[in-house]
Amino acid sequence: MIPAAFDYYRPNDVKGVIALLNEHGDDARVMAGGHSLIPMMKLRMAEVPHLIDLQDVVALKGIAIGGGRITLGALVTQHELIDHDGLAQTAPILRETARQIADPQVRYMGTVGGNVANGDPGNDMPGLMQCLNADFTLVGPDGERTVAARDFYEAAYMTAREDDEILVGVSFDAPKGGQAYEKQKRKIGDYATAAAAVVLTKENGTCTSASIAMTNLSDIPVFSQDASDALIGTSVEDNAIRAAVAAMLKDIDPVEDNRGPVAFKQHAASIILTRAIKSAWDRA
């Protein structure tokens, strides 16, 4: 577990980062918290001759809440998500999700930007961002652009981000109604066997909007429009939940691994989604 040699850079603004990416092309990678990248380098699964540490890029830090919109800088840590009272008020699902990621040591270092940019299907934030219908802001040599989270993921470790772009932040409307993130994992520090993010609204006992996304059940995070639709207009009774689960199962595509065979993962996904819907509905 010894990485290959690399050159280390620590620019203090986005421009400096982009310039380095431009200069070294494929051979350069940015590092945020390092808790996905460094293990890959130590396993020599990622070779990074030029490592650009983002920690001094102050512009990428900070949490902003205003006008019904929430913006998270790419360098906001998972710990800060848990610690932030404003977020706990406006979007409690962030804290609930972050608390189910890894362990405190990892969360002190791991960032929102790294988690969503990584492209690992096991990461929890991408699923959450599908559910929240977030926008990702990217900056490259040609300036800034925005990509919807739901359009960002192409395949495992393949995203809409170009090699010379970095992700500067994530923004989304403060979610309304009941919210829940449920995750089954084998142990602390494990990626999901199955996880579900649910946000829904309730008016007079009827579900008026719903958004459902799943983690680690496909090579990309899965937003399920059909599962969401199955709840709208219902009173989220058992039949409606069953319909949502059935729709979700059509959208996921789990593979067998040490967490278990496909049939088990489908079953776990069903149970986890059922629990997430029930708990979001209770909270709505």
Add this chain to the structure above:
Amino acid sequence: MKDEVQTREDRVAGLKGLGCSRKRVEDARFTQGKGNYVDDIKLPGMLHGDFVRSPYAHARVVSINAEAALALDGVVAVITAKDLEPLGLHWMPTLAGDKQMVLADGKVLFQGQEVAFVVAKDRYVAADAVELVEVEYEELPVLTDPFEALKSDVVLREDLLGDGDTLPDGAHGPRNHPNHIFTWEVGDKDATEQVLSEADVVAEEMVYYHRTHPCPLETCGSVASMDKVNGKLTLYGTFQAPHAIRTVVSLISGIEEHNIRVISPDIGGGFGNKVGAYAGYVCSVVASIVTGVPVKWVEDRMENLMTTAFARDYWMKGKISATKDGKITGLWCHTTADHGGFDACADPTKFPAGFMNICTGSYDIPTAFLSVDGVYTNKAPGGVAYRCSFRVTEAAYFIERMIEVLAIELNMDAAELRRINFIRKDQFPYQSALGWEYDSGDYHTAWDKALESVGYEALRAEQAQRVEDFKAGKTRKLLGIGLTHFTEIVGAGPVKNCDILGLGMFDSCEIRIHPTGSAIARLGTISQGQGHATTFAQILASEIGLPADSITIEEGDTDTAPYGLGTYGSRSTPVAGAATAMAGRKIRAKAQMIAAYLLEVHDNDVEFDVDRFVVKGAPERFKTMKEIAFAAYNQAIPGIEPGLEAVSYYDPPNMTYPFGAYICVMEIDVDTGEHEIRQFYALDDCGTRINPMIIEGQVHGGLTEALAIAMGQEIAYDELGNVKTGTLMDFFLPTAWETPNYTTDHTETPSPHHPIGAKGVGESPNVGGVPAFSNAVHDAFRAFGLRQSHMPHDHWRIWKTANDLGLHG
């Protein structure tokens, strides 16, 4: 004057001897990061070694090209089997009478096998150079299933074939297939088959104890330093048996044993993983001899999990017979043991399947038969006793599963079935059908105490109600009550039948009392976290009447410690602990003569009292051990040599037989396969209790390992022999989060033959814990028809059990 105000109890307490929960003296340095482990050792000019390892589980090595690696700045050497061959070191003997490649000699037999050893100026360069060594492989068919291996035409060990079609005997007798290692048989086969054929009831089951790994926090490593001027080799390493390593190094290297100094510094956990000899040790020694400077090798976590000694991997087919009312009449077991590519099990020579023949457990089973077949496969070698005494944990798991299966067959309560079959207190010493003499025990008392403590009857009532509720659709959780009564066999062992590589399994202690009344004692064992520096001082304190705080315990340096066979198999207290007490008694005998001289009475007129010798009938006339120690150095006593020292080599007359009753209450979610441990009760009887706090710590640690093994930990391979669980993401090590609360309890049945009656406890919780957790899972599903399922009981396997039983509707 001072002594007059001190009561006798004060004096006893001041010693911190037997029975005292003395704080661990080693913890001050461990908890402050001041331990000194192998990787902390840095010698001037030291080089670093790293291995090129095989990505294939079975392949011929066609060629090795090290040119590019050697061209890298900082690379000193790349060593292959060809370089070791002239020294006769390309293979090494294993502890099981087999031999093992140090570096790939023409082929590889498991993924991760050592192919070449790169030596470089720093650790990073070594790792870079490993990538530059080009090895050409030719893949061969892979065997990962031992049953298939015994039928296959694929020969894994061509080196063991004879001329033509012959198959020479192995170290343990005839072999019946090129992939077969040995057959070991114990007990009366014909009588057992007869009993089974005539029995009212026979329960039959295949019990698999999966492959796992001890995974100590510190991985294995060594630093070899050959001093070419004085011809002396110093070898630091993660050795659970430093003296045995010294002898082995001498035998295979030809260096005279007095010129080898082996040092085990602090060891960060062993659990059997550090008993054997590894290629890294040999290569660091050779590299140091060749380069003339020290060479360090320390493996990483993946190397540790994938290549150094695994544990278990026993397929145990069992039959158990009983009368209609539940009296067990016979036990039959055939085990297929997967040993991997080389037989590197660490067992006493005469026991190729360790003490698997303790598989009659705590029960009075009049007739029994055990046979074990060892098999080669394309997996890593090992088969060590992971916190257990030579396959005792396999044996305990087997019998405790068979009892549960028999209870199902008889439609009986499993607690009651155990009770009516326990060996009774008045039967000890008990001669078992498979050849052991159990020294002592009181199983009924322990069992009743355990059942009462957990409220067994109420739990069964709750469980019955839960089954009703589940069937009525009111809950999706089942309740399991996991019972275990285990008997261990530890303290190997009597030299007449226990040896490793011909070295008798005695152990030793040497004591020197200093003039001012403090002492140092050195032992042939080596602590890896067990707390020897604390507990052995306590044994001595009670024996010689000097405070434990004034006694230093030193282990692990072969230049200073007396010869011993090391620490594993819970043998330290039963064997070296006994040697300590015996050496202490020699000190006391001499002290008695000195005291008598000082008090001007006859030797027989003084008697020992806590920390002094007193004149019989005149307690005001005494000499403290401190005074006696001083006198030993400053008085010319007629007929007595100056000084106060003793050494004892202890050959135990028998093994010791700790036992315990464990009960686990577990909730199981049949949909997700998740579990929650509601209660875990562990009663241990380890004979005389030296330090209750350390016992409790050992029990907590061992139970947590047992939890891991039963509920998720495994070394799994795919069909190509790739290790699927090579990192801690997939290899389960519980954290505080997964670990439940444990309730510990005890009874105390001293060993009749051990000088202080102690039996050993370090491994009991792993041995007894695994069946307790596993039985809880099985018990939860008993009402729905489950008889047997295989560990580890991780989420998907529990889910599958529920699914197969039709519980998902």
